[in-house]
Amino acid sequence: MTAEPTTAEPSTAEPATTDLNDLALPGFTWRPLEPSDAHDVFTIMAACELETLGSVVIEEADIVGDWQRPSFDIASQTIGVLDGGRLVGYAEVAKGRRAEAAVHPDHRGRGIGTALALWTQRVSRRDGKGLVGQPAPEGSAAEALFRGLGYEPLWTSWVLEMPEGKQIEPQPIPDGYAIRAADGDADHRAAHEVIEDAFLEWSDRERETFEDFAANTVLRPGFEAWNLRLMTDPAGDAVGAMFVVKAEEVGYVDKLAVRRDQRGLGLARALLVDGFAVAREHGATRSELSTDSRTGALGLYEKVGMEVTSVWKHWAIDTSDQA
Template identity: 50%
Template sequence: MSVISLPPGLTTRPLALADVPAVVEVIAEQELHDVGAVEIEEADLLADWGRPSYDLGTSSVAVLDDERIVAYAEHLGEERYDAAVAPAYRGRGIGSWLADWAQRLARERGVAVLGMPVPEGSAGDRLLTALGYHVRWTSWVLRLPAEARIEERPLPPGYALREAGPEDHEQVWTVTEDAFLEWSERERATLADFGAQVWGRPGFEPWHLQVVTGPDGRVVGVSHAWNSTGDDLTETYVSRLAVAPEHRGRGLAQSLLVTSFAAGRARGATSSGLSTDSRTGALSLYEKVGMRPASTWVHLAITLS
């Protein structure tokens, strides 16, 4: 297989923790160009890169024009990688080079299928489709309009909703990972890796992690959310929402969602958002509380031979 070359004058190196602001800038430029809004924030990368199992130096690459990072890619583990190219540097073959880099690294690690999410109809969608990638699933960024009223969702008798404490962390991890692994094709995250992205996420506050306990006092539902500020707006973003299978169909997820949104609004948020995909079957749940799609993404993947 021939090696794809970068345009003359560009150099590469592995990423380092100090590159977080520069990488966020590239991702933000790409998101603003492709979907009209910036979703990324520094804490997202710090949480991902702070996982104990993750080796940033061997799993990433930065493309530089002089000293400026203009593109990057990283293998996040198993079948997932992320990449971004600053819009001003598109059309030069950088995206193809990053895709080739990611595929080569994944093959070395024994990965059979590799993919990443891109906005539907974007330059990334067109490029990866031309490179032979196929759609594995569709996802949506959903938002609750600023003017929407948040209706309370009472819990059934015997259930209680509260902020989680350190003593709940292992149960939070178990309930969330059990729920996500019903449809997600990956290995179970370790408690340490999970914690780095939840209670270890930079800026974590107790209200970010809400739980529902069942009649026996054990955690049966989880919501992880925080307030994100950008474009002069503050939004409550729900990152994880999970309910144990035997406790579903009782409105627990809606109660958790509404509580997280209300907690965010009480702290200055003017909108609320989350993302879901076609594997979960949860779109109707979010529409029931008034959320509407703001952008559509496709997860494109390729089988590595």
């Protein structure tokens, strides 16, 4: 998800109010979101992505999965902007640190983007995390808005595609290793542990609980057993995991991890081959994933033939010293 800014010159001035949710937007109303707003948020996001990227990658299931995490309180961590009865903009802040926001393209230039960005800063201050940020496509108007509001880029992300008709060369795995669908609670928890251990080597955040992980994987709307893949060693222990979904004709690898002591054996590449293959078996004609500069994995994906289709930056601002 991306922030969709106004086209007017941004102002960093906070509205004169003690109400955190007062957006001070003449002509609009605003309120916390509800689960039933998921489709309207999807509609806004889809319009923004189509304009900026030329295609729609977000799914309504992504929004539902995020909102059903036990750690997320939709009543206090979201806000929606309405023009009459129509939702035209929204923002959310998870754990006081990770923001997502968007304004429908036909409602830009009216101060909504700036108001939502300032709201995310207030939520961050309330929740005591000291930093809030969100991604934006490189060179976009959203990026210009963040820069004007004093945000700074923390890292770069790339979306890569394995074009239609191309495949990764098969990767043999050591004897006794196997890749299969994660089956049942024990497998789901093993996949979570492998993924979290690997991600926390480079991601500066709290450890994600299994319950939050499950909300975006095995409890995600439309989940099927093949979506969560597990790699095991000869002893049957989990050494790698991957979460892959199919959106329209695209197989998207959302998470991929190999246990630290098992790297250098080609396991990540083998998982990737498996993920793309199983997505094709379920109707995907091309495959995608994203990675960022904190992982050092861009070269791996380019080496197997994937091509960068878009570049994003994560923009953040320090909220710890704001009044």
